[in-house]
Amino acid sequence: MKVVKTSKELDLILSPLRSSAKKIGFVPTMGALHEGHISLLKKAILENDVVICSVFVNPTQFNDPKDLEKYPRPIEKDIELLESAGCHYLFLPDVNDIYADGETWEHSFGKLEQIWEGAMRPGHFKGVGQVVYKLFNIVKPTNAYFGQKDFQQTLIIKKLIADFKLAINLHICPIIREESGLAMSSRNGRLNAIERQSAGNIYKALENTRLSISKGSKDLSELKNQALTILNTISDIKIEYVDIVNPDKLEIIENIDENSPLLMIIAVRLGNTRLIDNMYIRA
Ligand code: PAF
16 A cells, blocks of 8 residues: 655656556545555545545634643654555545644535534534545545445535535445444544443443334334433443434424334443434334
8 A cells, every 4th residue: 555645746656547547546534544545545446446445634624622632643643554455545634734824714514514524523524524625626536435324424425515516426335343343433532441331321222212113113202312312321422413314405304104214323421532423223
């Protein structure tokens, strides 16, 4: 795997591939890679001629400077993981390669950027939109791969691609879970062993709701209460939201009708660690 540190160098490598119509797969990340990222990468390798993974801890998507500072940056380990997964290029730019001095533009994602994660982390999705637009513009991938775990982010990227009419195929890949059921995340390393094990109850709450719906339950408040009961077995948990929404706009469902897909979304804090998860409780 070749490590490329500037967008100029990456362009020199990718231009001839673009001219010969090679399929370019792109997996953008902020590093601290885990099996979730590697699953995106493996899919990208299967579906493209060449695969680029970027590792860039994007400052504009952190609304809390302490969170940015604390964000894990195990780059040597990331390089090993990418190499053994068969990645072709690692794009590892620094901030000045991505952002110009005093840059202020932003794209509006409307209501989607203000609800759920947007409400908990003001400005977060503007930052995601900025960096993903820039990375897309540098890499110009044929296919881009994102994880379902950051469900709201996938809708933001979908809108970014639609609003700017980008010729990029978006692939949303399934959540990869630890043995306890906890969704893999770069933040899981901040949990202690007990928190990490008990966080598996987030998955149990989702799975319980999915099963209840499959057995015909339609009582939204009962479904939500059951999920809350399971979550509250986790000691020191602070629940930020647990809701059942429609997967295209993330609006709260008022009635469960027969056919529409349903998504359950959860955000909690365990000690100092914020965890989010989601599941199609009816596909
Ligand atoms: O999901 C992430 O890791 C980040 O939000 C992304 C998409 C790489 C943008 O910085």
